[in-house]
Amino acid sequence: MTTLTKHPDPELSATGRSRKSRKSQKRGKPGAGFRGIGDLKIALLFIFPAMIGFVLFYLVPTIRGIYLSFTEYSILGDPEWIGVKNYQQIAKDPLFWNALGVTSEYVVINIVLQTVLALGLAILMHRVAKSTLIRGALLLPYLMANVIAALLWFWMLDYQIGIVNQFIEWVGLPRVAFFGSEQWAIPTQALINTWRHMGYTALLLFAGLQAIPNTVYEAASIDGSKAVSTFWRITLPLLRPVLALVLVVTVIGSFQVFDTVAVTTQGGPINATRVLQYYIYQRAFNEQDFGYGSALAVILFLILAIVAFIQMKFLRGNQSDLD
Amino acid sequence: MKKKVLGAVAAAAVATLALTACGSGGGSSADSAKGEISYWLWDSNQLPAYQQCADDFHKANPDITVKITQTGWDDYWGKITNGMASGTAPDVFTDHLSKFPDFIKTKQLVPLDDAVSTDKVDLTQYNDGLANLWVGQDGKRYGLPKDWDTVGLFYNKKMAADAGLSPAQMASLSWNPQDGGSYEKAIAHLTVDKNGKRGDEAGFDKNNVAVFGLGLPGSDAENAGQTQWSFLSATTGWSATDKTPWGSHFNYDDKRVQDTIAWWASLAQKGYMPKLETTVGANAPDAFGAGKAAINANGDWMIGQYKGYKGIDLGIAPTPTGVDGKNASMFNGLADSIWAGTKKKDASIKWVEYLGSSACQDVVASKAVVFPAIKTSTDKAAAAFAAKGIDVSAFTEHVKDKSTFLLPITDNAAKVAGIMKPAMDAVIAGKSPASSLTDANNQVNALFSK
Numbered sequence: 001m002t003t004l005t006k007h008p009d010p011e012l013s014a015t016g017r018s019r020k021s022r023k024s025q026k027r028g029k030p031g032a033g034f035r036g037i038g039d040l041k042i043a044l045l046f047i048f049p050a051m052i053g054f055v056l057f058y059l060v061p062t063i064r065g066i067y068l069s070f071t072e073y074s075i076l077g078d079p080e081w082i083g084v085k086n087y088q089q090i091a092k093d094p095l096f097w098n099a100l101g102v103t104s105e106y107v108v109i110n111i112v113l114q115t116v117l118a119l120g121l122a123i124l125m126h127r128v129a130k131s132t133l134i135r136g137a138l139l140l141p142y143l144m145a146n147v148i149a150a151l152l153w154f155w156m157l158d159y160q161i162g163i164v165n166q167f168i169e170w171v172g173l174p175r176v177a178f179f180g181s182e183q184w185a186i187p188t189q190a191l192i193n194t195w196r197h198m199g200y201t202a203l204l205l206f207a208g209l210q211a212i213p214n215t216v217y218e219a220a221s222i223d224g225s226k227a228v229s230t231f232w233r234i235t236l237p238l239l240r241p242v243l244a245l246v247l248v249v250t251v252i253g254s255f256q257v258f259d260t261v262a263v264t265t266q267g268g269p270i271n272a273t274r275v276l277q278y279y280i281y282q283r284a285f286n287e288q289d290f291g292y293g294s295a296l297a298v299i300l301f302l303i304l305a306i307v308a309f310i311q312m313k314f315l316r317g318n319q320s321d322l323d
Numbered sequence: 324m325k326k327k328v329l330g331a332v333a334a335a336a337v338a339t340l341a342l343t344a345c346g347s348g349g350g351s352s353a354d355s356a357k358g359e360i361s362y363w364l365w366d367s368n369q370l371p372a373y374q375q376c377a378d379d380f381h382k383a384n385p386d387i388t389v390k391i392t393q394t395g396w397d398d399y400w401g402k403i404t405n406g407m408a409s410g411t412a413p414d415v416f417t418d419h420l421s422k423f424p425d426f427i428k429t430k431q432l433v434p435l436d437d438a439v440s441t442d443k444v445d446l447t448q449y450n451d452g453l454a455n456l457w458v459g460q461d462g463k464r465y466g467l468p469k470d471w472d473t474v475g476l477f478y479n480k481k482m483a484a485d486a487g488l489s490p491a492q493m494a495s496l497s498w499n500p501q502d503g504g505s506y507e508k509a510i511a512h513l514t515v516d517k518n519g520k521r522g523d524e525a526g527f528d529k530n531n532v533a534v535f536g537l538g539l540p541g542s543d544a545e546n547a548g549q550t551q552w553s554f555l556s557a558t559t560g561w562s563a564t565d566k567t568p569w570g571s572h573f574n575y576d577d578k579r580v581q582d583t584i585a586w587w588a589s590l591a592q593k594g595y596m597p598k599l600e601t602t603v604g605a606n607a608p609d610a611f612g613a614g615k616a617a618i619n620a621n622g623d624w625m626i627g628q629y630k631g632y633k634g635i636d637l638g639i640a641p642t643p644t645g646v647d648g649k650n651a652s653m654f655n656g657l658a659d660s661i662w663a664g665t666k667k668k669d670a671s672i673k674w675v676e677y678l679g680s681s682a683c684q685d686v687v688a689s690k691a692v693v694f695p696a697i698k699t700s701t702d703k704a705a706a707a708f709a710a711k712g713i714d715v716s717a718f719t720e721h722v723k724d725k726s727t728f729l730l731p732i733t734d735n736a737a738k739v740a741g742i743m744k745p746a747m748d749a750v751i752a753g754k755s756p757a758s759s760l761t762d763a764n765n766q767v768n769a770l771f772s773k
Binding site for chain 2: 074075077267274282283285289
């Protein structure tokens, strides 16, 4: 474009010589120019391995899951078509509504804390902590398997023998049943996951911060903008696309909380941590009701699709203000 | 050139196919009474005994090798079910009364009737009633009994002596749902707070308890109160289901069981038993081993673990006598079943018959871990326990006196547990009254009216 407008005589650009040079350029660097049928074949070849994985492990199970959600199926034996009966039962199932409630509680606590803390960490990494060692150390909890992190905290927060409760008692406060009491069980698990994921989220946001050109900040400081207002008026708006992506991914991730619950409270106390994924697992794998479990999974899928759509729409995640 | 390459590839492919065909041909030989069969169990304490059985079995039948896999109870059933669906379940596995109805319904077990009659397995050698537990509603037999279990009270002898309770007193406790009888008195007296005050003394601080009179492993709803409260509720004349085995109506709406549960839950409110919320993630036997509880009600399969705690002088008392003036215990037994998908049925039958014979059950008896199903082996196990200095009469007397009742054997066991556990937890945690079990009971019974 720029070369064309700068060209003194437009007609010259249409000369055979320039066309020829373009052609030779195409021959010289295959794939860099026009993408024709020949490239499509190569593209398909490269996509193929990923496609196999996608079809085998995502597409087929999704379609089969949707089919199973309209059946009664105990894994042993054949699925029996029962129409929308599973969905009708779910609408009346108090445990489903309970699961939706506790899952939402978990998501809200987890996302708010994680995003705020991660943003703070990202800014610190960007401005203060330039050392690779410190930046790397932030990622350490994320390197731990979810189950290990959960078990470690389960042990440290134990009512009887946990070091945290020993400390609380030493300070002179009554012991807290972090996993055992209904009001604490979900916040505790949300905090554990916040602890584990914070560094990773911070790293994503940090990458986003680095993409904001320094010239914008220079201009702001010349205009006399203070650090706080620079953050609200420049950093945050320009970080929005990355923030949107991070939020969509972390919200989807935390709606699917499972392993922490599975290795600690297993839905209890009473129904306080019976989150959606765990309830799906319980109905399908413990109680051999794969039809009902599939229907619950389809509902979770729809919820996530809607939530992700709303987030993208409102955060305008596909546009950047940098242009 | 190209053709040559193709030809070579084709030849190689044919050769590979031929080789693999040979390989698989050798594996599934016509005689299915040969080769390796897989056997699963969940209790690691029993693994050495059964490994010994497998080695002895291999000596007697050199053509058959048994490969034993032990998987903890929490993952055991999921793995078996998934294995059945994917064709990788074990040939033979330790089966549980609460699980086998679902396997029968989905035709996953091999009926053993023909084998029992051809090989003349003596079903009367087992303790009374054990063999017939494994007969399904279709009248077919799906397992040979391997052991049985009852429930008793494990207690800390030193704590009891300090509280002035003699072994004879501990062995003759009585209970009723109104004031808990001498069972509650003993529990209260054995409870000590941080200031050294006993649970039945004035000034007892129920919020700062050092030693609980009774330990709490959980609400025990999954197996109908097997180790925690069923031995009490049974003395009121209550039964979990309309008939056993194969009941189709549960009775948790009955005042008798609700009163029992209400009494039990009240112990936590009084400070005599840990609050449910403090036991999440905790292990009740270990708390007993650490001297944090004086009494633990538990099954005989736990003897080894309780005996193993260092510095604890272990006493074992029978369950308290109840409303009907007698004591009671749930009677449960395990069996070995054969998966219908096995490719080595004959070998599997041989192994199951060996497991159900006195040859193997005497080996199990000699290890003093559980009580084998065969009467003579049971006596040998009791002797083996006695040789270790453990008096197991609290468990065996239930079988001699026929003071046992059965674990409810019904369909939908996992779904029943899924409903009952949160409901029972809520009552034990003091969040809901015992009458709320009526609601859960209605949900449970709705499962059977479908």
